[in-house]
Amino acid sequence: MKTIQVSKILILFICFQIHAQESENPTVFKYEKTDEKKPLAGYKSVLNSSVFINNESSAASNYSLVYNYIKSKYDYPEDVIISSSEPESIVIQETITDLLTIVSFGVTHNNDIMYNMSFETSDNVIKCSVSNMRSLIKSGYEMEEKWTDMGNALFLHKRNGKPKKSMIGITDIKIENHLNKIVTALK
Amino acid sequence: MKQYVFLLMFLISVNLSAQEAKSYYNVGNTSTQVKYVGAGYLPGTIVLKDGTELKGQVRGSSYSGNNVRSFKFRTKKGEKAQVFKADACKLVLYDGLIIISLPKKLKKMEGKRSFYVALYYGKYLTVFQDPDANVVERSPGSISFNDGQMLSYLMLKDKELHKISKLRFRKRMLEACNDSKKFVERAKDKKWFTYDNVYKVAHFYNQTRGQ
16 A cells, blocks of 8 residues: 555656656747736746757767758858857857837838857757847937847737737747747757 | 865866857947947946956946947946956957957057957957048938948957958958968858958858868
8 A cells, every 4th residue: 555655656756857847948939928016018928048959869969960950051051150169069140030020000010130049969968048139120210220139038918918919929929930940950 | 285286276277268268249230330339338248357257237438539448337226336447358248249458559469458349259350440440421412321331440360450441351351361261262252252241251260260
């Protein structure tokens, strides 16, 4: 009787551990709404900064996998690679045209997004992290262009908690799909 | 006791090599438009001479013309700000820009230091704004293209100073960077090898040096 109880506790513990690991080691990029007490400009939704791609390859093969993916995307991978240390990591800086979409009064505005993505390659796992996400904003009389820090976040809900129809399901999905496409390509 | 001393020295050397390997990237505007350092507090980093990073709020403090002479740093609003001059710093990250500290006398590479706004900061090659460079300005009643564009930059490669101008960009750049076969090969692409693309050109050289 006692052994059955112990085994039940053990199974529960393992399930809890797996669940904890999944939430700590996400496998997809996804925006999650934050619970701010006093939102000033609406409720912020934050993108998880890292995802983990688990496989059974060595660090060297994972590095080659990432490098070959970048090579397949660009004629000159050196253009986007800003730092690399074989076989541990590759950091790229990409500018994606029209990734940030805002629909306002039926008019769609598209802006470019620039971000750094680092691929940390080790045995059996590739860690992809997004940082320095910036959007190109045109402002002023002469439409001066300026890169503005997005901080891996979007304001998808108004101050009263209602979703912003101009963005939700449009911009967040577009960015998630773009980043998850990279993750899928490396699986 | 000796073992502890060796361990300490080992840890310090690892830390130092890690500091040397640290890279800083431009995350802002990479065009050839003239860039200024603002006087409003923004999140930024000051990297001191010894490699220590101070992360907090940064702004330009004193100026001579449009050139910044010192920076103010504080960790939060309300706190008394510290002032940093170029002599104490290696570089400053502010508003997507990298502002590097280099000697005032660039030809001799010695003496008091000044801040220079870098267009591209790299391991082997750095391109930065020349404080004396001409900038395209619109005169009243005339149409001008490339308004605000810098007509020349200074380039630091292997501690040697080069001047690159819009007029003779290709010739000067090739003379300075002919030690990379891959770079020389790509420079044949006239659409890519242009003055307006100097950020990407400099980055490509840094990535392909020795290849």
